[in-house]
Amino acid sequence: RCVEFAVELSRTGLHLRQAFFCWAIFSACELGVFDLLLQSQKPMSAVEVAQKLGTSEDGIERLLDVLVAIEIVDVEVVQGTAFYSSTDVANLYLAKTSPKSLHDLIIYNSQTIYPLWNNLVDAVREGKNQNEKTFGLPSEEIFSAIYRSEEEMLKFMGLMNSTWVIDGHDIVTAFDLTNFKTVIDLGGCSGALARELAKEYPSSTVTVLDLPAVVQTAQQHFAQQDDTICFQEGDFFEGEIPPADLYILARIIHDWKEEKNLKLLKKIHTACHPGGGVLIAEALLFENSRGPTMVQMFSLNMLVQTEGKEHPPSHYTHLLTEAGFRDVQVCRTGKSYDAILALK
Ligand code: SAM
Structure with a gap:
């Protein structure tokens, strides 16, 4: 019974992880992250994104890092600063202006x-x-x-x-x-x-x-x-x-x-x-x-x-x-x- 219970618990954890992914994507959509990254001519730092979207720098950096981890946003580190840019999948499905936008x-x-x-x-x-x-x-x-x-x-x-x-x-x-x-x-x-x-x-x-x-x-x-x-x-x-x-x-x-x-x-x-x-x-x-x-x-x-x-x-x-x-x-x-x- 203990093993079964542990398996169940770990499954709940897995589902919660998926729910967290969804919340991260939903929040990024609501904040306009994907639209901003699509419109930007160059990769942006978390500070720049925070300024444009009126968010906290710390909060947006954590959110952007999750989006990088789930491969919806790309990152490149230049002299210790992370610069974020959009991926094709985000441009196609998550940016407001795409004809296939969700x-x-x-x-x-x-x-x-x-x-x-x-x-x-x-x-x-x-x-x-x-x-x-x-x-x-x-x-x-x-x-x-x-x-x-x-x-x-x-x-x-x-x-x-x-x-x-x-x-x-x-x-x-x-x-x-x-x-x-x-x-x-x-x-x-x-x-x-x-x-x-x-x-x-x-x-x-x-x-x-x-x-x-x-x-x-x-x-x-x-x-x-x-x-x-x-x-x-x-x-x-x-x-x-x-x-x-x-x-x-x-x-x-x-x-x-x-x-x-x-x-x-x-x-x-x-x-x-x-x-x-x-x-x-x-x-x-x-x-x-x-x-x-x-x-x-x-x-x-x-x-x-x-x-x-x-x-x-x-x-x-x-x-x-x-x-x-x-x-x-x-x-x-x-x-x-x-x-x-x-x-x-
Ligand atoms: N058929 C669309 C689709 O699949 O995208 C919309 C489905 S939505 C769940 C239900 C639709 O029925 C809505 O557009 C709603 O406005 C319409 N509707 C609800 N009650 C209605 C009524 N009494 N007469 C006509 N349309 C109605």
Whole structure:
């Protein structure tokens, strides 16, 4: 028992080490370390970085040294002074200005997910999200909590946007969607996945339907020159769902309880053109729910912040069939999110 206990303890230590790495990266992102190093024409000393970012010299030096140890920042020592510079990986994924930047995702994790996970004990005890305890917001209004200010809405939309920079292409190519000429991405947020779809299927028209404030923010902050997609304000629970050949539900089902999802899928089935379909993008659990570990973690994450959870494929097949869809096909992409297609 002693040996087992020691092994467990050392594992906790290992996980804590990984958590420390994350905190170091999150803090460096929030402080703007990677943006500064990218913009700088030459390697910078800790004193220079501290002056530019308004931090303590000692604190930033310790942080930079950790970033060097995990190979996210390079260092060169000249006459006893350390000079720090960015690495390609930091420039690509951590600097704000890179098209592949994960900066928004990191900031959202740091400022929203971590505080919620601090109340995981209560979430497990109560079986409820922790929006009230963490942010003082009603637990049943999940999107009022997520969109509690304009700044928070932008952060959340940035987070949603960055996922599809990495996984979007795998979702839109999981099945051949060429025959679906009108596509509506319900709850499509910033439009990142819709743009991936429009890029892959240029002969289809792709519309994002989302809550009015989200659409306005998307148009103001995430629109692109010569945008390939349209936006429509709406409410998929309370309002009408416009007719289309294909509906996308990306990370929607995992937000809500079963009865709400069934109501939504039945509405979609009614609005859908004959021969049309619905494409669901979610992280799928194994059928026996014994993994993947990351998806089990996502499910705990849904517990702390929404009404929903992650599911195995059979749950989606059951919901879709119950709503009237047929020919349910599942594609595990090997990335964080998988795809399910069902036809009317
Ligand atoms: N589909 C996007 C993605 O995967 O990046 C966003 C997923 S996010 C978890 C849920 C989305 O549903 C948000 O954009 C939110 O604004 C939208 N949403 C929530 N309730 C809605 C409603 N009643 N009608 C329309 N959109 C809604």
